[in-house]
Amino acid sequence: MNKYSDIIREVDILDEQHAQLLAELFSAFSDPSRLRIISALKDLEMNVGTISEITGLSESATSHQLRGLRQLRLVRTRKEGRQVFYSLDDEHVKVLYDLGLNHILHG
């Protein structure tokens, strides 16, 4: 028992393993190019060519970022014949993006 025991009991402190996973998630959002890709995919699914065109990134840079985003389960893919379409993986991604944007615009 020490003088912080009461506080420690009250606080639901994040353990180190979950802190690491959560840091990786936020770090997936910490790159301007990735964020521009996420903004492009907010309401539409697109193939690499279209994403590259509207973000101004090269196709190879776009593919590279999409691979990272997919590994972290921020985007998912759908195949249609030989085409691959990308979209945001779930509602969390969109809400995290919107909340972050809201914070920098109005926070």
Place this chain on the structure above:
Amino acid sequence: MNKYSDIIREVDILDEQHAQLLAELFSAFSDPSRLRIISALKDLEMNVGTISEITGLSESATSHQLRGLRQLRLVRTRKEGRQVFYSLDDEHVKVLYDLGLNHILHG
């Protein structure tokens, strides 16, 4: 006009300046120690000593992280005599943290 014109008109793509600011915000959440501090401050305000004690970080590491969090407006301070208490700056911070945690636990 090119073949993407219709899509480009529909998509509210993040400009580079805002993408940079948003990347900085998410990168403030991309450190396990910072996330553990945020988790400690979720429901209570605390001074540096208490945060240090319950996170297991040294006081100087805690102060360093708190300075960074404050610069990015994720935490704020309140003075009471010679004591300084830290708390989360606004509801956005808590909601971003909770949503991220929800994504890694259930996403």
